[in-house]
Amino acid sequence: MDVKFINPFIQSVVRVFETMVHVKMSVGKPYLKSEDHSAADVSGIIGFSGDAAGAVVISFSTDVACKSASQFAGITIDPQHPDFADAIGELANMVAGNAKKEFTDLNIKISLPSVVIGKQFTVSNSRTAPRIVIPCKCELGDIYVEVAMEVMRNPATGTPKTAAVGA
Amino acid sequence: MKVMLVDDSRTIRNIQKNVLAQLGHTDIMEAGDGVEALKLLEHDTPSLVLIDWNMPNMDGITLVRKIREKNKTLPLIMCTTEAQKDRVIEAIKAGVNNYVVKPFNVESLAEKIAQTMNKVGSAAAPAAAQ
Numbered sequence: 351m352d353v354k355f356i357n358p359f360i361q362s363v364v365r366v367f368e369t370m371v372h373v374k375m376s377v378g379k380p381y382l383k384s385e386d387h388s389a390a391d392v393s394g395i396i397g398f399s400g401d402a403a404g405a406v407v408i409s410f411s412t413d414v415a416c417k418s419a420s421q422f423a424g425i426t427i428d429p430q431h432p433d434f435a436d437a438i439g440e441l442a443n444m445v446a447g448n449a450k451k452e453f454t455d456l457n458i459k460i461s462l463p464s465v466v467i468g469k470q471f472t473v474s475n476s477r478t479a480p481r482i483v484i485p486c487k488c489e490l491g492d493i494y495v496e497v498a499m500e501v502m503r504n505p506a507t508g509t510p511k512t513a514a515v516g517a
Numbered sequence: 518m519k520v521m522l523v524d525d526s527r528t529i530r531n532i533q534k535n536v537l538a539q540l541g542h543t544d545i546m547e548a549g550d551g552v553e554a555l556k557l558l559e560h561d562t563p564s565l566v567l568i569d570w571n572m573p574n575m576d577g578i579t580l581v582r583k584i585r586e587k588n589k590t591l592p593l594i595m596c597t598t599e600a601q602k603d604r605v606i607e608a609i610k611a612g613v614n615n616y617v618v619k620p621f622n623v624e625s626l627a628e629k630i631a632q633t634m635n636k637v638g639s640a641a642a643p644a645a646a647q
């Protein structure tokens with residue numbers, strides 16, 4: 351597995367949660383995920399376009415999502431709160447945006463966040479690249495960052511490249 | 518001093534509002550995208566605008582350019598997760614006075630706001646004396 355694609359996401363999730371959620375994150379060993387659906391209760395999703403295609407997904411249990419959103423916003427947020435999806439989406443946005451800056455040779459655009467509440471959704475594009483799961487742990491509980499990213503252009507030559515994250 | 522917050526995340530606007538309240542600024546205008554912000558600016562001129570980059574309808578860089586077409590001096594701070602060097606340069610070329618990268622801590626945001634207002638204040642002083 352090519353860690354150079356995954357490390358920016360590890361650094362980013364640690365930085366975002368430390369700065370905005372005020373928790374220390376410990377990161378476990380990333381692994382390949384074979385199934386293309388998610389069993390998480392709550393997921394914040396950001397898509398990539400431009401020189402890379404794919405998505406980053408941050409998944410939580412409902413409990414950990416509420417705690418994370420609450421500590422981020424500084425108020426108590428439950429799934430019925432109007433800012434619940436907003437907070438989860440913005441956390442995903444910051445994780446994607448901060449990871450992106452490490453890919454200095456590539457012009458990557460990130461999408462607006464989408465938030466899925468409920469188990470068993472299928473991440474689109476998931477067949478185009480292997481999905482790497484970064485398991486994270488903090489005092490609020492477990493958080494999973496899934497990355498599927500395929501570089502669409504060789505930064506040096508501008509020619510299409512088929513290498514994917516983790517390939 | 519009136520401050521306008523432009524970000525599609527209400528959570529971020531609330532955090533920014535808390536920081537501004539700590540600095541003594543409680544007169545706040547809010548917009549969720551560039552289009553909404555331009556509409557508000559037709560009727561009201563704040564002393565400072567914080568602008569997110571990635572938003573629906575009209576993004577922050579377009580908003581900065583639109584504001585600068587009409588107003589060269591209104592202090593603008595980009596507050597965004599876009600952190601790549603070329604984006605920062607693009608924003609400065611478009612006319613922002615300062616740049617805050619998300620995630621930010623409360624202290625760094627407060628400092629950038631104070632820094633921006635000081636710079637603007639000292640730049641305006643000699644002109645006012647003439």
Ligand SMILES: [Mg+2]
Nearest residue numbers: 525569571572
């Ligand atoms: Mg945004």
